[in-house]
Amino acid sequence: MSKLISERNTDSLITTYKKDSMLSKLFEVFSITAEGSYVYLCNIKNDFSRWSKEAVDFFDLPNEYMYNAGAIWEEHIHPDDREQYRKDIDAIFSGSSNSHNMRYRAKARDGSYVLCSCRGLVFDDDDGIPTYFAGTITNHGYQSNIDAITNLKNIYSYFEEFSNSSMFGFTVSLFGISNFSDLNNIYGYEVGNHLLKVFSEYLENTFNNIDQIYRMEGTKFLILSKNYTIQDMNDLFEKMKEELRLGLSVDNLKLSLFIGGSCLYVSSKTVGAHTIYSCLKSSYYESINLKQGDFAIFEKDLDGNLNERLEQLNTIRDSIVKDFEGFFLCYQPIVDSKTEELVGVEALIRWKNDKYGLVPPIYFIPILEKDSSFSQLGDWIIHTALKEMKPLLEKYPNLEVNINLSYTQLEKKEFINTIEKIITQVNFPKKNLCLEITERCRLLDIDLLNNFTKSLRNEGIRFALDDFGTGFSSFSVLKNINVDIVKIDRAFIKNICDSNPDKIIVNSISKLCQEFNIDLCIEGVETNEIKEYLKQIYVTCFQGYLFSKPLTKEEFYNKYL
Template identity: 40%
Template structure:
C-alpha cells in the first residue's frame, strides 16, 4: 500500500516539528497506517540506513540491534503496532556503519486518530557513542569522519579515487609482541601512509587495521603506484622500537567519475575489492571495474538503484524457480529459488551481477530475510500438490556469520508455516569465508530442525572434499562445468564417476546441474545420480510460469 501525498506531507510536518525540539538526538516519525517513516539524515549516515524515507523502518532498524537486545526491542515494537502500548522507552546496543555497537536510548509515543485508531509513532534516539571523528591512537580521522568526507567529495560531482588498505595477518604481531607493541606498529604505519601520500589525499584509520585514502588529485594508476611503494617498504621491513617489522597488505580501490552515487555503494565496492585482493591477488590492489556494464549504464548506478529498492519494500525484486527433476522418473522433485531484480531502466539483472558486492552492504541481511520469507511463502503452494517437494534456497556467507541467523530462520518458519522437511539450504562457494566452527554450529542446528543441507558447486573452490570431513550433506550438487562437454570429453565422464563415488562414500545424494541436452542427460544417468537440473527441463522461470507449468495444469 503506497502512502498518499497528503499523508506524506503530514508526516514531513510532524518530522519538522519534532526536529525543532529534539536537540542532539535523531528524530523519526512513522505513519503507522502505511508503515512508512522518515528518519534524521544524521541517523541514516551514522547507522548506514537505506535512506531518510523508509518502508518497514522498524524491521530495518531491528537488523542493527544487538542480538541480545533484539527480543526486547521486537516485543516493544509489536506491542505498539498491536495497540497494546502507547509509548516506547528503552536502551539497546545498535550496530553503527563502522561495525561497532553503540548504546542508544529510544523514546517514542503513539498518536491516535479521532476514532481511536493508530495514526503516527513519533520519537527520538540518543546516540551515547557519538564523540568526535578522530582516532585517538593515530590522530587520523576515523571511519565516521571518512564517511563524512566521502559524502562531501561526492557532493562536488567531480572525479576522485578512494581506497582501503588492510594489514593482513596482523594478529601475529599482537601474539608475538603484545598489543602495546602492536599499537606502536599501527601508529608507525599510519605515519608512513601520511608521509607517502602527502597532500595528494586524505588518510583515515578505519576499523581494526584498515586504512582509507581519499584523493581528488590522483588517478587510479598513480594511487596504485603509491600503494606499491608503501607495500614494498613494509615488506622489506621498517624499524619499530628497535625491532625490524615486516607486514603484508591487501588493498581495494575505485575511481568514482559518475554521479549521483552514494557513499554506501562506494564503500560496499571497496569492501568487495579489498577482500578479493587478500583472497585471490596475494595483496595486489584490486580495482573495482565500473566500466563493465556501460551498455546498461554504470554498475554503481545500478547498485544504488538496487539498494534503494530494498529500502522501498523490495520493489523490483522477485524470485525465479528452476525445477529439480528425479533422475529415475524425470518427474518434478523440487526447485531452486533464485533472486532476480529488474526495473524499467536496467532491465532484468541476475544475482551474479550484484550479490557479491551487495553482500558487503549492511542492508543485505534484510534482503536475505525477504528471500527466505518469499520463497517459503511461494513454495507452500507447491507442496500442496507435491507433498515431498523440496525447496532449495542458497545461503550467503554473510547470513551464516550472523549469531542470530538460526533464530531468524526459526522465526520465518513459524511465520510462514513452512515444513522443515520440505526445505534444503544450499551452501555456495563464498561460504568458505565463514569460520569452520561457526559454520558447523549453524548447519548442525538446521539439521536438528529437519532442514536438509546441500553442497553447491562441488569440485570448485570451497566445495571440496575437505568440508565433507566435518559436515554431513544430504546432497552434493555437481556444477555444470563438469558436464557441459561430457559427450566429447572422456575425462569429464571419469570425473563424474569419481564425484558420484565420493558422494556415495559420505552417504550423500547427487544432483547434477547443467543438463542441457538429451545426450548429457543419458550419459549422466549411467552413474549413481539422484536428481537433475538444467535447461533441458526448464530455465529458471517466474512464479506464475512455474505454477502454470507444474502446479496448476
C-alpha cells in the same frame, strides 16, 4: 500504524507545546548535552511528542513533533525486538509502569540496524497526575568521527562527509594489512594497535599530496584523491609492497607486512558512498584471496562503461532499502534422476528496472555481499521463496525449496533466529527447506559453519554444499560438516562426454557421495547425451536447461500446478 490527525490539530499541539516554556527549555538543554543520545518528551494525555532533530535525521522520522510517536518508532525497530518494546510502551501508557529501560535494534535512514539503549521515566504535572514521559535513546552505532588509535577520520566520517557532498571526479583506493591477525596473535594487542598507528603514519607520508585518508573497518584504510590517477596509485602500491615486506619498525620490532589494495575512479556524483565502498571491498578481497596481494582495479563491465556500472550498482543497492523495489525471484526445477519428476526447486534472485533492464545476479551479488544492507536482501529472499512456493506443497508434499545463503547472513549471530521466525511467519514445513552453502560461504570459520548447520539440521532443515569441486575448501567442508546434498558445479558437466578429466572428477565425487550416503545433485544438465551418461553413475537429481530454464513464479505455477 500511526493515527491520523489534521495538520491544523498538529499545528495547534505544537503551539501548545511551545507555550510551555519550562518543557521547551528542558528539552533544548538535554538535547544539547546528550551527545550520542537523543531526547524525547511525550505528553501522555494527548500522545504528542517532541524528539531530537538528530534522531529525526538519523532514523528518517517524519518530524520532530509527532502524534503517536510510539507506533511510528515501532515501525523502525527490528521485528524481533518489537514485542518486548510494545509491552513496555503499553505499560507506560496504561499506568502500570512509570519507567522504561531496554535495548533494541532500530533501522537507520540507510536501511541498516543500529543497537540502541532506551531509558525513560514518567513524571507528574502540577496536579500530581502522571502526564509526561521523557527520556533518552543512546545510539550505540553513533561514533566519534575520529579513530581513537590512528587519529585519522574514520568510517563514519567517510559516510557522513561523502553523503553531504556532491563531489565526483576522483580516485579512491583501499589498502589493508593481510597478515595483521597473525602479527596481532604473536605480539599481542598493544603491539597490534601500535602497528595500526605506525602504518597510518606510513600512509600519510607516502601519500603526502592526498586529499583524505580514512581508517575503515579493521586494518583497511581508504584513500581519496583528485590528483592521483589509478596508475599513480598502482605505482605507489608496488613501491609500498616492497618496502613493507622488508619490515616496518614497531616497538623495537621489525615487522614484515603483506598488503592488499584496490582502486576505482569515480566520475559520477550519482554514485553513493556505500556503493563505492562495496565495490572497493570486493576488489580488495580479490587482491587478498585471488591475486596474492597484487593491486586490484575495479573492472569495467562488458561494455567498457565503468561509470554506468557504478550507477547501476548504486541503483540496485538503493532498491534494497526501498522495499526491495525491482527485485523478484525465479525458480529452476530440480528433478529426480530416475523418474525425472519434480522433487525440488532452487530460488534465484533477479533485478530489473526500466533504465537498466534485467541485470544478471553475477553483476551485483559478489559486490553487494560486501554491503551492510545485503543481509536484509538475503532475509527477503528466504521469506519470499517460502511464501511463493508454499502453495505447491499441497500437490508435491516432499518438494524441497533450495535457497542460497550469503556469508554476510551466516556471520550474524541472530541469523538462526531470523530463519526460525521467517518459517513461523510463513508456516512453512522445515523438512521442505534446504539451505545451500555457496563457495563464498566456505571462506568462513569452519566452526561457525559447523555450529550453524548442526543447529538447523537438528530442526529438520537440510543443507546442500553448492559448487562442489570449485575453490580449495570443498573437501575440507565435507570432512568437517554434515550436509545432506552435494551439488556438482556445471563447469565439470558441460564437456563431460568428451573430457576424460571431467569424467574422472565427476565419477570420483559420485563414489564419494555414495560412500558418505549423501544425495548428489548435478547442475548444468543441458543435453540428453549428458543426461544419459550421468545416469550410469550414482546421482539422485538433475538440474539444468534440459528440464527447464529458471521460471518466474507465474510460469512455475502454470507448469506445475
